[in-house]
Amino acid sequence: MAMKNGRCRVHGSVCAGPRTPEGKARAQRSNWKHCRRSAQYIAMRRAIAQAGRDLRETMRIGELERRDAGR
Structure with a gap:
């Protein structure tokens, strides 16, 4: 669960998701049926x-x- 400031309790960074085209493609393939x-x-x-x-x-x-x- 995130803290009030929006950062992760575990590692303290903000999760913004994949930013590079390769990362976006990898995220898209993760839901492949x-x-x-x-x-x-x-x-x-x-x-x-x-x-x-x-x-x-x-x-x-x-x-x-x-x-x-x-x-």
Whole structure:
């Protein structure tokens, strides 16, 4: 917890965050999501799910056409 003057109790300096471009990039990467929570993985799962829905719809339409042709 900070003291009233805004300085850290442990080391006495003010925490201002990263200032250099390298430090800012490192801070940004620290929040990077990986594995099943990454945007790329989520997009891939959505594309696969959509392909499955499209395939089921195509099969359903083909089944209806075959059923109607047999009448």
